[in-house]
Amino acid sequence: MGVLIFFAFLSFVLTQRVVELAIARRNARQMTAMGAVEAGQDHYKYLVALHICFFASLMAEVFWLERKPPQWWMAPAAAFILAQGLRYWCMTSLGPFWNTRIIVLPGAKAVRRGPYRFLRHPNYLAVVAELLCIPLLFGAWVTAAILSVANLYLLSVRIRVEEAALDEAHSSSSTLTRSKRL
Structure with missing residues (x-):
C-alpha cells in the first residue's frame, strides 16, 4: 500500500509540474508578443537539472534505501498543502506574468x-x-x-538575476516616462 501512495503522490506532483510548464510556455509566448525579454537563461538549465535530480533522488532514496514515512508525516504533509496554496496564490496573482523563467516586460x-x-x-x-x-x-x-541546500544556492543566484532584470525594466520604464513628459 505504501508504494501505491508514493507513486500516486509522485504522479500528482509530476502532473502539476507538466501543467505548470504548459502554463509557463503560454505565458512566455503572450509576454514575448507584448515585448517582454528573458533574463537568466544561463542558470535556468541548472534549475531544471535540480528538479529532475530531485525526483530521481526521491525515488532512489525511497526505494533503494527503503525509506518509510515518519510518525510525524502529518507535519510535512500540512506544510506541503500550505506551500501548494501559496504557489497557486502566486500564480493567480501574477496572471500572465507568472513563469518558470525570468521574463520581464519593460514598462510594466x-x-x-x-x-x-x-x-x-x-x-x-x-x-x-x-x-x-x-x-x-x-x-x-x-x-x-x-x-x-542546492536549491537555496540556485535561488540565491536566480533572485539576484531577477532583481537586476526587474530593476532594468523599471529604469527603462522611468526613462520612457521621462521622455514622454519632455
Whole structure:
C-alpha cells in the first residue's frame, strides 16, 4: 500500500509540474508578443537539472534505501498543502506574468497584489517548502537536505538575476516616462 501512495503522490506532483510548464510556455509566448525579454537563461538549465535530480533522488532514496514515512508525516504533509496554496496564490496573482523563467516586460509595474503585498518572492518560498516537505513526507531526509541546500544556492543566484532584470525594466520604464513628459 505504501508504494501505491508514493507513486500516486509522485504522479500528482509530476502532473502539476507538466501543467505548470504548459502554463509557463503560454505565458512566455503572450509576454514575448507584448515585448517582454528573458533574463537568466544561463542558470535556468541548472534549475531544471535540480528538479529532475530531485525526483530521481526521491525515488532512489525511497526505494533503494527503503525509506518509510515518519510518525510525524502529518507535519510535512500540512506544510506541503500550505506551500501548494501559496504557489497557486502566486500564480493567480501574477496572471500572465507568472513563469518558470525570468521574463520581464519593460514598462510594466510590479505586481503588488496577493502574497506579493507581503513578500518580494513568495513563489520561491513555496518551492523551498516543497523541496523540503515532499522528501520528509516519505522519510527521504538525504534528498531533503542535499537538494534543499542546492536549491537555496540556485535561488540565491536566480533572485539576484531577477532583481537586476526587474530593476532594468523599471529604469527603462522611468526613462520612457521621462521622455514622454519632455
